[in-house]
Amino acid sequence: MSGGLSRGDLAPRPLMEGSCDLQSTPLRRGWIRCGTGCVLTTGYEEGLAMRTTTLGTNGPEVGVIGLGCMGMTASYDLATPRDDSTSIGVIHQALDLGMTLIDTADAYGPYTNEELVGRALTGEHRQRAVLATKVGLVMGGSSPTAGSGTASPGAGRNGRPEHVRKSIDDSLRRLGTDHVDLYQLHRVDPEVPLEETWGAMAEAVAAGKTRHIGLSEVSVDEIRQAQAVHPVTSVQSELSLWTRDVLAEVLPYCAAQGIALIPFSPLGRGFLTGRFSSFDDLPQDDFRRQLPRFQQEALRANLAIVGRVREIAERVGASPAQVALAWVLTQGRQVVPIPGTKTPKYLVDNAGAADVELRAADLADLDALPAPEGSRY
Numbered sequence: 001m002s003g004g005l006s007r008g009d010l011a012p013r014p015l016m017e018g019s020c021d022l023q024s025t026p027l028r029r030g031w032i033r034c035g036t037g038c039v040l041t042t043g044y045e046e047g048l049a050m051r052t053t054t055l056g057t058n059g060p061e062v063g064v065i066g067l068g069c070m071g072m073t074a075s076y077d078l079a080t081p082r083d084d085s086t087s088i089g090v091i092h093q094a095l096d097l098g099m100t101l102i103d104t105a106d107a108y109g110p111y112t113n114e115e116l117v118g119r120a121l122t123g124e125h126r127q128r129a130v131l132a133t134k135v136g137l138v139m140g141g142s143s144p145t146a147g148s149g150t151a152s153p154g155a156g157r158n159g160r161p162e163h164v165r166k167s168i169d170d171s172l173r174r175l176g177t178d179h180v181d182l183y184q185l186h187r188v189d190p191e192v193p194l195e196e197t198w199g200a201m202a203e204a205v206a207a208g209k210t211r212h213i214g215l216s217e218v219s220v221d222e223i224r225q226a227q228a229v230h231p232v233t234s235v236q237s238e239l240s241l242w243t244r245d246v247l248a249e250v251l252p253y254c255a256a257q258g259i260a261l262i263p264f265s266p267l268g269r270g271f272l273t274g275r276f277s278s279f280d281d282l283p284q285d286d287f288r289r290q291l292p293r294f295q296q297e298a299l300r301a302n303l304a305i306v307g308r309v310r311e312i313a314e315r316v317g318a319s320p321a322q323v324a325l326a327w328v329l330t331q332g333r334q335v336v337p338i339p340g341t342k343t344p345k346y347l348v349d350n351a352g353a354a355d356v357e358l359r360a361a362d363l364a365d366l367d368a369l370p371a372p373e374g375s376r377y
């Protein structure tokens with residue numbers, strides 16, 4: 001079989017084991033790769049702006065690409081004055097494009113990100129969004145995050161049940177809603193048994209304050225611990241062409257358990273788009289200036305990765321950002337990346353990744369990219 005797929009080919013079909021004859025078929029709307037490196041179909045919804053999937057087996061329907069809102073008020077480019085009206089427009093535009101999973105956290109700002117998202121998601125916009133926020137990272141939290149990664153510079157962890165109980169109410173107030181769709185534990189607090197933190201999050205489900213609960217940056221053992229208390233709808237972890245750790249254990253476990261994987265920083269914090277050629281290109285007052293991969297020497301070495309992505313993008317007729325996201329999408333039907341942007345044209349570019357076709361040769365080249373220089377944090 002070589003290209004020329006008909007509508008019938010795009011009907012939902014179960015995943016299959018074993019070999020198939022689709023190696024030369026480009027990956028396109030609704031297609032993912034199977035365990036043998038071939039391609040097979042997932043669901044396809046005619047008439048929707050973007051094809052959809054469900055957030056895990058029992059979660060809500062979402063566009064296969066969502067929107068991360070962190071950079072609208074936190075972490076990146078802090079010296080440039082915020083442009084809230086453009087950011088709110090980007091959130092609305094995301095919903096129009098079918099990117100319905102909208103991700104924020106109380107730690108972003110802190111609080112400013114939830115406040116902004118709350119201003120954007122009123123009335124019908126709130127109804128169209130699948131709203132996800134997070135708890136568990138706080139300024140001056142009980143356990144420092146040094147060495148194990150933090151989403152917010154200077155934040156520590158707090159997984160105490162009383163903190164979760166108070167935080168969900170505070171988040172709902174800032175977000176201007178009576179419930180969120182997904183409440184995520186930003187980081188496990190090593191000083192608090194996960195069962196206790198997760199139990200408090202399950203209370204929020206029982207109270208109708210969130211429809212579902214999820215984890216972030218966890219091991220398979222931690223997922224199992226949480227599952228023993230209450231179902232885990234999703235796991236949010238870094239996954240991109242230059243950060244593939246979750247492919248080894250976490251993603252296969254999530255796939256087998258019907259848990260969604262929500263890749264954060266799927267564009268390598270912007271690096272994979274080709275925007276940064278040197279350390280000096282990074283905006284002033286920007287979290288990336290602290291990260292090992294963005295230090296001058298590492299960044300220079302990592303340009304080899306971007307160069308290859310750019311070549312493949314030219315071959316495919318897409319942008320580097322689209323190729324980076326399309327590769328993430330091929331990791332499975334339950335994988336819903338949340339690229340972050342506050343820029344309308346980037347949002348449109350990212351939405352287009354859902355339609356990008358990657359052939360087996362493109363995937364092989366992307367799989368063979370060199371490992372990055374420098375750790376994630």
Ligand SMILES: NC(=O)c1ccc[n+]([C@@H]2O[C@H](COP(=O)([O-])OP(=O)(O)OC[C@H]3O[C@@H](n4cnc5c(N)ncnc54)[C@H](OP(=O)(O)O)[C@@H]3O)[C@@H](O)[C@H]2O)c1
Nearest residue numbers: 068069070151264265266267268269270321339340342343
């Ligand atoms: N769970 C966690 O611990 C955790 C950690 C980090 C992030 N997150 C979540 O994941 C989301 C995404 O991650 P991220 O923002 O760190 O990284 P990312 O999505 O990999 O990259 C964001 C950066 O790429 C730029 N960009 C986006 N689309 C682009 C395009 N098409 N062309 C060129 N540049 C483009 C953005 O620019 P502009 O912003 O200037 O438009 C921004 O600087 C966050 O918003 C947050 O919701 C979660």
